[in-house]
């Protein structure tokens with residue numbers, strides 16, 4: 001975690017500033033704890049990645065294997081002690097997401113050359129240089145790291161530690177990643193000049209996502225893409241949006257849709273699942289502005 005990122009982060013429990021207890025530092029903070037003095041919540045930084053989850057033991061309770069891996073990855077005794085204590089508080093283990101999250105990180109790594117990413121990157125030329133940018137559900141940071149080449153400060157948020165470990169392999173002094181839930185108030189009342197949400201409408205309640213982003217953009221851009229692949233059985237979101245209702249909801253929140261994305265698009269997004277299988281989506285792109 002970059003030391004400079006600290007000024008932008010807030011406690012997800014009470015919104016207060018966080019105090020860093022640094023255990024290991026190089027070009028950036030490698031290990032430590034971000035502590036809220038007000039409500040006493042603690043957020044570990046492991047392998048340079050802060051995990052900003054309101055209940056860290058709960059985060060691990062659906063990632064049991066990851067818990068053991070983090071313990072082995074931790075280099076300092078203080079962090080190992082914190083992890084041991086957090087692991088001991090897990091009383092119920094949900095389905096272990098560790099393997100799933102690792103598998104998808106590899107799929108995104110192997111799909112970086114999908115046309116989708118080059119089309120999206122080319123579409124950014126209408127957006128002027130921004131001071132603050134966040135990408136929600138950034139996975140391995142394919143687009144996030146590209147944005148850091150031309151914008152001032154760029155953050156990526158994802159709940160997958162495995163994905164952000166891939167993302168963190170590239171160091172840039174204006175690019176940082178945080179494990180967090182997309183709807184968590186990790187940035188407090190911070191306003192962004194550019195927010196991205198690429199292909200996540202099936203995973204986060206869409207209306208909640210739009211409301212969350214709308215509060216963070218009073219003057220800036222919101223870029224959203226989706227294949228509207230909502231049928232996920234028991235895990236489906238409650239209120240899916242389609243190409244029309246997405247645009248209507250954005251308009252109702254005060255966003256103006258750029259004329260070139262007013263008409264729904266079909267951008268190919270190919271995910272290489274393995275050497276014999278590819279998942280082929282057609283994705284709609286909306287760029288809007290307040």
Ligand SMILES: C[S@@+](CC[C@H](N)C(=O)[O-])C[C@H]1O[C@@H](n2cnc3c(N)ncnc32)[C@H](O)[C@@H]1O
Nearest residue numbers: 137138139158159160180181182198199200203
């Ligand atoms: C379908 S992938 C899209 C990845 C990337 N945006 C892209 O288009 O290549 C969705 C990503 O969102 C993350 N994600 C899903 N729900 C999330 C949540 N509630 N909070 C944080 N991240 C979430 C997943 O871990 C995954 O990396």
Ligand SMILES: [Zn+2]
Nearest residue numbers: 011014036039
């Ligand atoms: Zn707090």
